[in-house]
Amino acid sequence: MAATGSEKQGGKAFYVTTPIYYVNDAPHLGHAYTTVAGDVLSRWHRQRGEKVWYLTGTDEHGQKIMRTANANGVSPQEWCDKLVEEAWKPLWEHLEIANDDFIRTTQKRHTDRVQEFVQDLYDKNEIYKSSYEGPYCVGCEEYKLPGELLDGEGEYAGQKLCPIHKKPVELLQEENYFFKLSEYTEKLLAHYEANPDFIQPESARNEVVNFVKQGLQDLSISRSTFDWGIPIPWDDKHVIYVWIDALLNYATAVGYNENPEKFESTFPADVHLVGKDILRFHAIIWPAMLMANGLPLPGRIAANGWLMVGGEKMSKSNLTGIKPQDLTSHFGVDAYRWYFLRAIAFGQDGSFSWEDFSARYTSELANDYGNLASRVAAMVGKYFGGELPAATADGEAEKAIHDGLAHAVAQADRKIGDELDFQGGILAVFDFVKQVNGYITEQEPWKVAKDASAEGQARLATILYTAAESLRAVAVLLNPVMPETSQKLWDSLGAEVSLGALADQQIQEAGDWGRLPAGTTVTKGAVLFPRLEEKPTA
Numbered sequence: 001m002a003a004t005g006s007e008k009q010g011g012k013a014f015y016v017t018t019p020i021y022y023v024n025d026a027p028h029l030g031h032a033y034t035t036v037a038g039d040v041l042s043r044w045h046r047q048r049g050e051k052v053w054y055l056t057g058t059d060e061h062g063q064k065i066m067r068t069a070n071a072n073g074v075s076p077q078e079w080c081d082k083l084v085e086e087a088w089k090p091l092w093e094h095l096e097i098a099n100d101d102f103i104r105t106t107q108k109r110h111t112d113r114v115q116e117f118v119q120d121l122y123d124k125n126e127i128y129k130s131s132y133e134g135p136y137c138v139g140c141e142e143y144k145l146p147g148e149l150l151d152g153e154g155e156y157a158g159q160k161l162c163p164i165h166k167k168p169v170e171l172l173q174e175e176n177y178f179f180k181l182s183e184y185t186e187k188l189l190a191h192y193e194a195n196p197d198f199i200q201p202e203s204a205r206n207e208v209v210n211f212v213k214q215g216l217q218d219l220s221i222s223r224s225t226f227d228w229g230i231p232i233p234w235d236d237k238h239v240i241y242v243w244i245d246a247l248l249n250y251a252t253a254v255g256y257n258e259n260p261e262k263f264e265s266t267f268p269a270d271v272h273l274v275g276k277d278i279l280r281f282h283a284i285i286w287p288a289m290l291m292a293n294g295l296p297l298p299g300r301i302a303a304n305g306w307l308m309v310g311g312e313k314m315s316k317s318n319l320t321g322i323k324p325q326d327l328t329s330h331f332g333v334d335a336y337r338w339y340f341l342r343a344i345a346f347g348q349d350g351s352f353s354w355e356d357f358s359a360r361y362t363s364e365l366a367n368d369y370g371n372l373a374s375r376v377a378a379m380v381g382k383y384f385g386g387e388l389p390a391a392t393a394d395g396e397a398e399k400a401i402h403d404g405l406a407h408a409v410a411q412a413d414r415k416i417g418d419e420l421d422f423q424g425g426i427l428a429v430f431d432f433v434k435q436v437n438g439y440i441t442e443q444e445p446w447k448v449a450k451d452a453s454a455e456g457q458a459r460l461a462t463i464l465y466t467a468a469e470s471l472r473a474v475a476v477l478l479n480p481v482m483p484e485t486s487q488k489l490w491d492s493l494g495a496e497v498s499l500g501a502l503a504d505q506q507i508q509e510a511g512d513w514g515r516l517p518a519g520t521t522v523t524k525g526a527v528l529f530p531r532l533e534e535k536p537t538a
């Protein structure tokens with residue numbers, strides 16, 4: 001028997017996570033990219049009528065944070081508190097991120113549970129003490145393999161560099177605790193084999209499988225040369241390696257060892273969204289930790305590509321000074337949310353350019369979508385006094401629109417909701433917008449309006465109903481991507497009154513033709529996408 005909505009509500013939540021971000025600095029475009037993607041995915045599933053849990057947060061321990069705090073003359077905790085409250089949380093609010101929780105790894109609900117988890121692994125004989133020497137990148141917070149290092153040039157001549165940060169690595173030698181990761185090589189390979197969708201996209205999966213096939217080394221999970229971390233419970237001269245601490249946020253935030261009901265109805269994650277730079281931690285170490293502790297594995301690790309600047313991964317050192325807020329103040333929050341998902345195939349790298357954003361904004365958002373919405377509202381106002389007429393003369397042209405909508409809904413739902421192909425899903429909706437524009441151009445309602453016969457008026461009513469009803473569906477389908485604009489359109493269509501809250505509209509029903517009732521009051525609302533001002537000069 002198919003689950004009803006309420007049964008689904010009572011069952012396990014669709015659980016989506018972002019990486020928890022390092023708070024050594026304020027968030028940049030790259031961080032916002034993953035977080036917006038997660039927000040769109042969660043809103044999509046909420047509009048499927050599912051129970052959803054969307055988690056984000058901050059990664060606050062480790063050497064990188066400690067050094068930044070020291071350099072700024074404050075304690076690491078003070079530094080983290082300031083950054084979280086003044087930079088990270090406000091940006092997510094500004095970008096309309098509807099996360100259900102925000103975990104900070106310095107919270108007691110996290111630190112206590114991390115100690116219990118690690119203690120449990122120790123008791124299960126999964127952890128032993130040994131010494132290790134190797135090149136360490138503080139930017140990655142990771143020991144590197146000698147073979148992956150680059151030879152430094154210029155100011156770094158004669159030194160070995162991290163391939164991601166292009167900064168010198170440090171040679172560390174320590175007595176550490178180790179997790180027996182090597183014992184999971186075969187188990188992980190078997191899991192990847194049995195679950196082909198576990199790591200996405202395909203290129204990411206291949207990278208991980210090839211890496212694991214070479215055989216895994218045991219993993220150092222403690223550090224003793226600094227103390228900004230969670231103490232190893234049985235040996236407080238060591239702190240827990242920041243990645244072990246961080247990965248566990250996905251469990252501690254949903255009640256691991258604390259709230260069994262919450263934990264069982266949420267854990268494991270259905271989708272862990274991660275940048276491809278941190279894929280191995282999520283696709284190798286995290287599942288091995290869960291296996292070692294007898295916990296279930298996540299459904300999917302979905303790696304997004306990098307936003308690039310000048311051929312390099314965008315990072316705080318090469319941002320060219322553009323902050324998310326610089327873009328939202330020019331293009332608006334909704335266009336910002338839309339742009340990166342629309343312009344870059346999820347999983348691939350992509351570059352941002354102000355010119356490309358402006359061009360797409362003007363042609364796709366303002367001209368194709370915004371104009372359609374304002375023209376239709378204006379014509380319902382002009383010809384029918386703002387009262388939506390009924391469609392009584394449907395013909396072939398209308399049938400093509402009904403079919404076009406059904407196709408757009410099915411495509412968008414599969415691509416965004418299931419495949420995380422945000423670009424493909426958004427394009428499916430915008431193709432439909434184009435189709436409706438073409439329909440209006442062909443039907444020429446402004447000419448039909450001059451025909452005062454009953455037949456002419458019935459055609460006019462049918463054309464405008466068809467266009468308004470199409471927009472009703474577009475508002476529903478674009479709500480997860482552009483909530484503020486969709487709400488404006490929803491209000492202008494009078495749909496809030498006739499159909500209820502926009503967020504309650506189910507995706508599956510978006511294509512059911514005829515939901516917007518005739519008689520609804522349509523008003524010319526605010527312009528959805530105002531003309532852009534001149535590009536600000538730096």
Ligand code: MSP
Pocket residue numbers: 018019020021022023029030031033034059246247248249273274275276277278304305306307308313314315
């Ligand atoms: N703290 C770790 C993650 C721990 S998760 C258990 C970390 N933090 S981070 O602040 O460096 O953020 C990494 C994530 O931010 C990336 O994996 C990615 O999701 C996002 N991005 C950061 N820069 C990015 C780009 N230039 N492009 C796309 N995403 C980027 O690693």
